Amino acid sequence: MRVISHVAAAPKYRLPVTYQWSATLEQMVGAQTVSIGYVGAQGTRLIGYIGLLGGPPTPAFPNGLLMHVLGNNASSSYHSMQVQFNRRLAGRLQILASYTWSHSIDNLSNDVSASLIDRSLEKYLNPDSERGSSDFDVRHSLNGAVIAQLPAPRRGFWANALRNWSAESIFFARSALPTDILSAYSPGMRPNYVYRAPLYLYGSQYPGGKRYNASAFVDVNYGESGNLGRNAVRGFGAWQIDFAVHRDFHLTESTRLQFRIEAFNVLNHPNFANPTDPGGLGQPGRLSYNPTRQFGVASEMLATGLGPSLIPGELNPLFQIGGPRTLQFGIRLLH
Numbered sequence: 001m002r003v004i005s006h007v008a009a010a011p012k013y014r015l016p017v018t019y020q021w022s023a024t025l026e027q028m029v030g031a032q033t034v035s036i037g038y039v040g041a042q043g044t045r046l047i048g049y050i051g052l053l054g055g056p057p058t059p060a061f062p063n064g065l066l067m068h069v070l071g072n073n074a075s076s077s078y079h080s081m082q083v084q085f086n087r088r089l090a091g092r093l094q095i096l097a098s099y100t101w102s103h104s105i106d107n108l109s110n111d112v113s114a115s116l117i118d119r120s121l122e123k124y125l126n127p128d129s130e131r132g133s134s135d136f137d138v139r140h141s142l143n144g145a146v147i148a149q150l151p152a153p154r155r156g157f158w159a160n161a162l163r164n165w166s167a168e169s170i171f172f173a174r175s176a177l178p179t180d181i182l183s184a185y186s187p188g189m190r191p192n193y194v195y196r197a198p199l200y201l202y203g204s205q206y207p208g209g210k211r212y213n214a215s216a217f218v219d220v221n222y223g224e225s226g227n228l229g230r231n232a233v234r235g236f237g238a239w240q241i242d243f244a245v246h247r248d249f250h251l252t253e254s255t256r257l258q259f260r261i262e263a264f265n266v267l268n269h270p271n272f273a274n275p276t277d278p279g280g281l282g283q284p285g286r287l288s289y290n291p292t293r294q295f296g297v298a299s300e301m302l303a304t305g306l307g308p309s310l311i312p313g314e315l316n317p318l319f320q321i322g323g324p325r326t327l328q329f330g331i332r333l334l335h
Contacts, residue, residue: 010050010071018043032087039080039102046074047111050124073127076106076134092151097144104134120188132230133178135285140175150245165247172321173239177285178231179274181212183220184288191217191289192226199233208236208272212287212296219289231285235274238302238322240265248334258332264323271322272298273305 024037050069080102088094107130123130146169152162183189197216202209212233220226246260275296277288284305287296302322 007068007070010069010073013070013072014045016043016045016047016072031089032085034086035082035084037082037084039078039082041076041078043074043076043106045072046076046106046108047072048074048108048124049111050121069124071124073124074106074108074111075127076104078102078104092149094147095145096147098142100141101139102137102141103139104137105131106134107131109135123188130230132232135178135180135231137178137231138174142171142173144171145169164249165245168244168246170242171239174237176234176237177274179212179233179235179276179285179287180231181217181228181233181287181289183224183226184290186220186222186224189220189223189225190228190230191219193228193232194218207298208270210236211298212275214289214291214295217289217291219291236272236298236302238271240269240271240321241267255333255335258334260330260332262328262330264326264328266325268325271302273300273302273322275299276305 018041020039020041022037022039024035026033026035048071050071080100082098082100084096084098086094086096107127146167148167150162150165150167152158152165181190183191194216198213199216200210201213217228218226242262242264243266244260244262246258249257249259251257274285275287275298276284277286278299289295301324303320303324306320306322
């Protein structure tokens with residue numbers, strides 16, 4: 001079996017274009033600052049590949065020619081409201097908090113599909129059939145930090161031991177990322193949605209308290225496409241609190257040694273990754289429909305499910321967001 005693969009550009013191929021704009025209102029009241037902003041972006045002529053099997057079979061190439069055509073008719077849009085609060089109290093305590101509501105919409109989130117299946121010619125000619133929330137769309141995001149200089153006695157043994165210590169706590173919470181449910185029999189297509197069927201089942205027996213409802217979908221035959229939209233279901237939200245204390249030792253006027261104790265996910269709160277195919281296959285955010293008892297059930301923690309598991313050099317899951325409680329000690333030389 002012999003297939004020759006070629007890469008070509010679609011007719012009238014042009015470079016992508018991205019527009020960005022923003023506006024912010026900021027008000028300072030005493031020791032606190034509040035800002036409200038709007039950030040928007042629009043992308044046109046974005047890059048995306050098309051997979052075509054072209055040319056009749058020949059004795060030299062009995063399976064024809066596999067063409068990866070480079071097109072640029074994808075598009076995207078992004079709108080967000082960003083609110084930030086900053087307050088400093090008595091010079092020893094600072095509070096930062098920010099909230100973002102956003103919606104990212106596109107018809108292609110990556111120029112190369114995570115499933116290594118290029119768009120079909122039909123999807124290229126009708127790009128809006130794939131329009132939906134982006135693979136990385138997070139609707140709500142809340143972040144906060146508290147930075148405090150710890151008090152210490154002015155005299156005695158404890159004054160030397162407790163002097164120059166600071167504490168920091170960082171908090172984040174976000175809503176769920178989407179999952180694209182794909183047909184198991186028709187590559188690149190999606191199953192049908194059963195009208196009025198609940199998308200989720202809830203219960204303490206499921207990791208994270210819920211799962212996708214297998215009865216809400218019906219698979220299609222090979223070559224068919226169902227009515228389920230792209231990224232139509234959402235997985236699990238996440239939240240985590242990190243905590244750290246550090247002390248500075250002044251060696252010279254411009255050099256200091258910092259000793260740090262850091263705790264990631266100090267409350268050891270479990271955060272689950274969106275359900276994905278067994279083994280992951282490097283495709284977070286993708287799930288093949290399979291009406292079994294394990295369909296749509298979370299099978300890994302968020303830290304191990306954020307990125308492709310087959311790509312070397314990714315961050316250690318212990319230090320990703322959504323990992324287990326982890327303690328580390330460190331020394332830093334600052335100059």
